[in-house]
Amino acid sequence: MDDSYVIELKNVKKDYGDFVLDNVSFCVPTGSVCGFIGQNGAGKTTTIQIILDAIKRDGGEVYVFGKNIDDGMAALKEDIGVVFDEMGFHDFLTPKQINTVMKNIYQNWDENAFFDYLKKFSLPSKKECGKFSRGMRMKLQIATAMSHKAKLLIMDEPTSGLDPIVRNEIIQIFREFVIEEDHSILLSSHITTDLEKIADEVVFIDAGKIVLSGNKDEIIEKHGILRCKKDEVKEISKSLIVDVDVSSMGAEILVNDKKAASKLYPGMVTDEAGLEQIMIHYVNSSKAISISENSGR
């Protein structure tokens, strides 16, 4: 397998009956920060659980550090730090006790690093973590995930529900983590502003399907918002349109080739699109497609 990817998914499937993860394929290049975007319930957590071999998949292949997870994932987890949206530690455990537990689990557990992180995050080592605020709990998880010399951080919504200051602090921690060349992050979030600050790559999932993936800057560079009057929409080439949002003020069209749109329609305004706008339009577009497919049946 290709060692240039720290994570590689090929046609991964998972069928829950009411939700299907459908042929999910994407790669996370080594040394990059990959933002895994999607609205709640899009399949981010399921995908992460499959990568961690925490749930059985119904098909496809998963490679982590170039190795097939079916050949033994436990050993690979020595190099992976995991952070979830909820803490997961028992409320009565103190960070000091968590240190005792973890140093007897991870071969590379660095006690000093853990207590340094506690200090850095102003976390008391002898207080029960059930009494911590949400931000403190998240920082405790991050401290735990980063104290065993992990090369890959897999995080599921680590910044959701946090105030902007704490979120910024956490983003800063991730930035410091990826200074090392071989360190990578897969960061799932629906808060696109966080990802715009830190991500190199973006994978966008909606309703269990990957709708967009690639270099974040290239995706932002490529997409644009074309603004025009309602009656001008039909003049726009369909191959350029991702989604149209019509309001009383006019039409806002997400186009998949900003440069081409500017050339073809010089009279119309083409603005830059942020990740959030791109995400919203792609979700609307897939909804519209599924509605038209259903009504066509």
Next chain:
Amino acid sequence: MKGLIIKDFYCMKKQFMNYVAIIIGLVVTTIMFVLSFNYGNIYISRMDMIADGQATLADTIEVANRIMIFLMMLPIACAGDLDGLFRADNQAGFYKIAAGLPVTTAKRVASRFITALMFVAVGAVIDIVISLILSMLTDIVKFSEFANTIISFSSLMFIYGSVVILLMYVFGTKVSGYAGIIPFLIVVAGLVIAGFDGIKRLLVYEDDTVIRQYFNSIHTFITSRSYVLLIAAIITFGIIFPLSIFFADRKKGVA
């Protein structure tokens, strides 16, 4: 794996004070019973019963012996709440953390069995200490009887714990209440089947000596044939451990 066992013990630390209270209560009650049996009210009552011809000296010693033997069950039975451990993990969402740990499902299951064994061992050690104290205070129970009893009860509790672990992996923590009751029902059913003849005699022929015979046979079994239960515990573990791994693996280690 060691870390998971330490985590389980931290979970049980919450119940530590209750456990200490049970043990202190047990020790105090047993010592008071022994003193009363030899010098106090129980001594007076049993002497009266002997004088009235209601019982012989041997009968009264036999009853005291039974009481003390069955009291030995308490420290082992109360040492650990295995289904409580599963529930605590589930409530905290620890299975998510566990999914990210470099520990195989087999090792996760093994850690639960080691925890169960260690809970039983804690109870057994406390029982040994109590037995030593009581053996010095009285001749009602011999230390060899105590030793056999401790092995018997420890084996029974380990069988019970193993069944609880298996049921947790098969049915999940949603049925944790049943996971505690089902093994108990199995033991009761076993006792009923084993004593079916006696129960029939009691109910059909109203032969009440059968109850005494029944308890005598259980007592003899516990105090002199502990090796049978020990072998049963080893065999049960041999069957239940791989089965638990099988079911846990299907659920990727999540109960």
